[in-house]
Amino acid sequence: GAGVSQTPSNKVTEKGKYVELRCDPISGHTALYWYRQSLGQGPEFLIYFQGTGAADDSGLPNDRFFAVRPEGSVSTLKIQRTERGDSAVYLCASSLGLGQGLGETQYFGPGTRLLVL
């Protein structure tokens, strides 16, 4: 596609439920990133994929959060037993993936706004 797409654009769920957020990166981009943006804050790094593998998942806040990218393209961020504090905009970005040391530009999707009631 022309850009990074994320679905759904909005998700309302109840505390304790499970949610999945999807990211479709730019075609050909092997690097993919998930961020979380709380109100009034900048994006906070969650996880970085190079191809199918998570090269750095140190930003995941706890074991309720998990992300996969089984075929090296689409990625899904999964949140179990959601809590009200998980409410935020979840951003996905992709880049060419030629190497982190090259300072590649990340292209961001519009985000998924998650509200946990």
Place this chain on the structure above:
Amino acid sequence: AQSVTQLDSQVPVFEEAPVELRCNYSSSVSVYLFWYVQYPNQGLQLLLKYLSGSTLVKGINGFEAEFNKSQTSFHLRKPSVHISDTAEYFCAVFYTGGFKTIFGAGTRLFVKA
């Protein structure tokens, strides 16, 4: 700890006036620096970036930024702003040797007629 500080949460300015949005980061051996802009109801897009070379970097829409290693700063400037520049601006730093890009909290630029 690695951190990025945007010193102003909001900057109101009149149209055609100059503006500077400030960004400081915690010291490190080597960094890449970025400014992103987020227009209302849109995703983040890159304004400019510094990787190496000339410390003055020019970006889209007439913006520029200057890397100052001794002051660990990367301030964003525009000599004459337009109403359409109203948006949130994020400074971001990539510390080489790792995988994370760390973002500041953002500065909301509000351009008044």
